[in-house]
Amino acid sequence: MALDADWAERWVRRTADAIADAKDELTELDRQIGDGDHGENMHRGFHAVVARLDDPAAQPGAADERTVGDVLKLVATTLMSTVGGASGPLYGTAYLRAAKVSGRPQIDPPAVVAVLEAALEGVSSRGKATVGEKTMVDAWQAAVDAAEAASGDGGSEVDVLRAAAEAADKAATGTIPMVATKGRASYLGERSAGHEDPGARSTALVLGAALAAALAGPESADPRGAA
Amino acid sequence: MTARVALVLVSHSAELARGAAELAGQMAPDVLVRGVGGGPDGGLGTSLDAIQQTLEEVLAVLADAGAGAGAAGGGVVVLGDLGSSVLTVEAALELDDTLAEHAVLARAPFVEGAVAAAVTAHGGADRDAVLASANAAIGMFATIEAAQSPGAAEPPSAGEPEGARTVTVRNPLGLHARPAALVSRKVAELGASVTIDGVDASSVLQLMALGATRGRELRVEATGDGATEAVATVVEMIESGFGEV
Incomplete structure (x- = not known):
């Protein structure tokens, strides 16, 4: 099955649901090593994204030729405007760069890899972070590496997204023993070890939602369509 | 504006x-x-x-x-x-x-x-x-520390200052924000390179960091074009008390 703009919209809606469910968990992670607002900020941001998707006047792109990039661009600008913490410009830049490489109606497995690479590049350049510093870059980098391998092996869109989601989840867990050297948690130094990075966890949620949206297919996409 | x-x-x-x-x-x-x-x-x-x-x-x-x-x-x-x-x-x-x-x-x-x-x-x-x-x-903090450390009594300069005078601060608060801004803006207009107690007088931050209040003696030195006039101008400003005496 192809990944199109409707998939992108399902991805975003499922991300909003996943963030809403995990809001308290993310806030608790961030309370341990940050300033305790990650869950609330991400929830506010994705809530605003869904509100715009529900607004007929705010629809991304032309209705008949909507691209994946149109949807991701809407996510980018909305998150930057509404999140309020560092994750706003970080995720906003990730979606913005991803949108720039996905300006077409459908994306194939190599294009999925390109989207993830662009997002990683956005996060790491904006946050000036690299792998091993206990940030969301750890999850994004692992996702890109796994997605590249899956695509190189001739995997389908779902295979690529599954590889990315599983790698991001594992990498998020892998941030637990790390000592943070970037971001707010780095102020804690050694005391940041033993806690999972909230940005890496939310990245795993985002990519898990991308997989779920692809697996769900268009039928169960939009409950409003059936009403 | x-x-x-x-x-x-x-x-x-x-x-x-x-x-x-x-x-x-x-x-x-x-x-x-x-x-x-x-x-x-x-x-x-x-x-x-x-x-x-x-x-x-x-x-x-x-x-x-x-x-x-x-x-x-x-x-x-x-x-x-x-x-x-x-x-x-x-x-x-x-x-x-x-x-x-x-x-x-x-x-x-x-x-x-x-x-x-x-x-x-x-x-x-x-x-x-x-x-x-x-x-x-x-870099301001390091600059000031270097200029004021005992080992750096002689501030590095291109040569003997062409103008140098000592002036006593007259207003109670001395070179606080507003006067420091007045002095640094004036020095920036002048062609000469001016120092006050060894710090760059065109830098408002360095002037404020001197913490110079009433009674403090300050050494004003200048090199370059119009050095003598520049020293006279700065000394006059400080002696005026910036309208606060």
Whole structure:
């Protein structure tokens, strides 16, 4: 099955649901090593994204030729405007760069890899972070590496997204023993070890939602369509 | 407003942004200084929309004044305080090519950088010079420490000063913010290179850091064009008590 703009919209809606469910968990992670607002900020941001998707006047792109990039661009600008913490410009830049490489109606497995690479590049350049510093870059980098391998092996869109989601989840867990050297948690130094990075966890949620949206297919996409 | 470079100060806190803008603006009345702070919900945080709006308003004011956008060397220098302020400004500039063309982000301590940049902009400096002034603020502490350490009694200079006088501070608060700004702005206008007790007299931050209050004797030295006149001018300013005696 192809990944199109409707998939992108399902991805975003499922991300909003996943963030809403995990809001308290993310806030608790961030309370341990940050300033305790990650869950609330991400929830506010994705809530605003869904509100715009529900607004007929705010629809991304032309209705008949909507691209994946149109949807991701809407996510980018909305998150930057509404999140309020560092994750706003970080995720906003990730979606913005991803949108720039996905300006077409459908994306194939190599294009999925390109989207993830662009997002990683956005996060790491904006946050000036690299792998091993206990940030969301750890999850994004692992996702890109796994997605590249899956695509190189001739995997389908779902295979690529599954590889990315599983790698991001594992990498998020892998941030637990790390000592943070970037971001707010780095102020804690050694005391940041033993806690999972909230940005890496939310990245795993985002990519898990991308997989779920692809697996769900268009039928169960939009409950409003059936009403 | 006559300065061609304006400042936008972006903080997590609306009050901090407003206060920093007030402070910098008072020391450089010809410069448009705007603060913007707080998150989308009005609490602590940063708002992309508010930053974009402020930058656009400031560019419009500069354009109306015939400065900035159209004029050579004009534009906006932006300072941010912590993490997300800086990130959000960078994102705003990435989203909008017009803003990216006319606004540039400094990497500087928020208050010190804003004050230094404002005073430099007040003298009519171009955007690159204002940016450099803000960015240099981070080195202020090391510079002052070096100038005031006992081992550095003889400040490094190009040679014997061509003008040198000692003057006693007369006003009670001495070279606090406003007088320091007056002196540094005047020195920037003069051709000569002037030091006061070994620190660069064109740097408002270094002058303030002298902590010179009433009764303190200050050594004013100058080299270069009009050195003698420059020393006389600065001595006269200090002796006047800045209208505070």
